[in-house]
Amino acid sequence: MSKEILLLVIGVVIGVGMMTCANGQVVTSEILERINVDTYLQNRRLVEYHVSCLVYNGPCDKIGNEIKRLFNSFRYSGISTTECRVCSEEQKRRLSKIAQHWQSHYPQAWRDLNTAMRNR
Numbered sequence: 001m002s003k004e005i006l007l008l009v010i011g012v013v014i015g016v017g018m019m020t021c022a023n024g025q026v027v028t029s030e031i032l033e034r035i036n037v038d039t040y041l042q043n044r045r046l047v048e049y050h051v052s053c054l055v056y057n058g059p060c061d062k063i064g065n066e067i068k069r070l071f072n073s074f075r076y077s078g079i080s081t082t083e084c085r086v087c088s089e090e091q092k093r094r095l096s097k098i099a100q101h102w103q104s105h106y107p108q109a110w111r112d113l114n115t116a117m118r119n120r
Contacts, residue, residue: 035063041101051102051109055116
């Protein structure tokens with residue numbers, strides 16, 4: 001279950017512009033829709049900056065603040081990336097790519113975020 005939450009959160013980083021909020025409305029984020037997934041993943045410094053912002057409450061830039069804003073409005077509903085009704089096929093592909101990257105390159109952050117999600 002926590003994996004799906006993280007997939008949704010990470011997807012926001014790279015441009016998932018539409019997610020279901022707690023009140024059932026769709027949230028869009030123009031700031032985050034402009035990010036290229038492959039370029040983003042190659043920028044280790046930026047990825048680590050957002051990991052710190054999101055997982056460890058480190059300093060945030062505009063993207064990090066937007067991630068937090070959207071993240072705080074989400075309600076976990078058990079939707080996986082393949083079942084996401086508001087996600088396009090491209091968004092689903094991006095979510096999977098980001099999740100795989102974080103799992104392999106930032107396993108401790110992945111675990112810490114899962115723990116935080118379980119405890120919220």
